[in-house]
Amino acid sequence: MTSRGLRTDDQDGFDRPRRRTRPRTKDRPDYSDAEIGMVITVDRGRYRCLVGDDREVSAAKARQLGRGGVIVGDRVRLVGDTSGEEGTLARIVQVEERETVLRRTADDDDPYERPIVANADQLAIVTALADPPPRTGMIDRILVAGYDAGLQPLLCLTKADLASPDELVEAYEPLNVPIVVTRPDSDLSTLRGLLAGHRSVFVGHSGVGKSTLVNALIPGVDRAIGIVNEVTGRGRHTSTSAIALLLPEPGGWVIDTPGVRSFGLSHVSPANIVAAFSDLSAFTGDCPRGCSHDNAAVGCGLDEAVERGQLSRRRLESFRRMLTSGQ
Numbered sequence: 001m002t003s004r005g006l007r008t009d010d011q012d013g014f015d016r017p018r019r020r021t022r023p024r025t026k027d028r029p030d031y032s033d034a035e036i037g038m039v040i041t042v043d044r045g046r047y048r049c050l051v052g053d054d055r056e057v058s059a060a061k062a063r064q065l066g067r068g069g070v071i072v073g074d075r076v077r078l079v080g081d082t083s084g085e086e087g088t089l090a091r092i093v094q095v096e097e098r099e100t101v102l103r104r105t106a107d108d109d110d111p112y113e114r115p116i117v118a119n120a121d122q123l124a125i126v127t128a129l130a131d132p133p134p135r136t137g138m139i140d141r142i143l144v145a146g147y148d149a150g151l152q153p154l155l156c157l158t159k160a161d162l163a164s165p166d167e168l169v170e171a172y173e174p175l176n177v178p179i180v181v182t183r184p185d186s187d188l189s190t191l192r193g194l195l196a197g198h199r200s201v202f203v204g205h206s207g208v209g210k211s212t213l214v215n216a217l218i219p220g221v222d223r224a225i226g227i228v229n230e231v232t233g234r235g236r237h238t239s240t241s242a243i244a245l246l247l248p249e250p251g252g253w254v255i256d257t258p259g260v261r262s263f264g265l266s267h268v269s270p271a272n273i274v275a276a277f278s279d280l281s282a283f284t285g286d287c288p289r290g291c292s293h294d295n296a297a298v299g300c301g302l303d304e305a306v307e308r309g310q311l312s313r314r315r316l317e318s319f320r321r322m323l324t325s326g327q
């Protein structure tokens with residue numbers, strides 16, 4: 001792989017190929033026979049990587065990779081001591097091209113993109129039915145980020161012992177998003193089935209029960225459950241990085257992420273989101289150039305499809321509500 005194949009979120013930090021007369025091999029070392037690992041978590045500049053099936057290697061980032069640029073889910077080339085033995089440290093010299101990147105902006109006025117997870121294919125939006133109360137705006141925004149990143153969404157409604165899921169189920173059914181409802185001691189086989197063979201990122205507000213779910217899905221894993229410390233007033237669960245965890249047979253990965261307060265979307269374009277829905281993109285071919293496809297759009301092909309009876313009004317409304325949350 002050449003360094004031109006790199007896709008990172010911190011391009012400036014990377015040593016881009018420059019035009020020189022010196023032999024190219026000097027500029028672009030060949031790491032194609034370096035070992036490949038998957039980054040499973042990041043902690044204070046140390047990257048824990050899984051090499052092969054069961055070797056966990058701690059690694060630092062080579063200086064040429066600059067700031068940022070390596071995130072959980074990345075496939076990386078490792079050199080140096082990759083034995084994984086206690087006290088050893090390998091070096092990440094290259095990031096393989098990413099299939100997907102889930103990102104958010106801290107808020108919409110802050111255009112700095114914060115990539116969260118690489119190479120996932122499914123996005124589990126975890127929302128509590130109560131405590132904390134569900135916020136559809138937040139669900140919509142995470143959905144938008146997921147569609148933009150090319151991830152299959154999945155809505156996971158927790159704490160059904162505290163409140164009914166009916167209203168939310170009704171609101172999200174038109175989007176054809178799979179919905180799973182859980183409560184303490186619920187049978188998780190439907191959820192397991194949806195996760196099998198996928199790399200699923202779990203995203204949601206703090207306290208919705210992500211860690212509780214992960215613990216139930218993966219025997220032996222001990223994700224800290226958020227209990228507020230009475231002395232410090234802060235949550236005991238202070239992890240700041242995502243972590244990738246292997247699911248038991250039939251396999252797949254869960255990537256648990258720290259709770260988020262907001263989900264900025266200034267990096268997302270409406271065209272990208274429409275493209276994620278084949279039932280809608282079929283009608284946007286005749287939209288005026290640069291059509292925003294939202295309620296304010298004039299001559300939008302989606303409205304015309306509703307007029308002709310080819311698209312349900314409810315479906316369009318629910319799509320537009322989601323779209324508006326991304327602006």
Ligand SMILES: Nc1nc2c(ncn2[C@@H]2O[C@H](COP(=O)(O)OP(=O)(O)OP(=O)(O)O)[C@@H](O)[C@H]2O)c(=O)[nH]1
Pocket residue numbers: 158159160161162182183184204205206207208209210211212213224225226227235237257258259260
């Ligand atoms: N009643 C009820 N409580 C739940 C359920 N699931 C989780 N909880 C409780 O909700 C609280 C928060 O759960 P966590 O699993 O720590 O939530 P989290 O989403 O991982 O939170 P962060 O780590 O801050 O992102 C804990 O006290 C759990 O015991 C549920 O289905 N019903």
Ligand SMILES: [Zn+2]
Pocket residue numbers: 284287288291292293294297299300301302
């Ligand atoms: Zn349109």
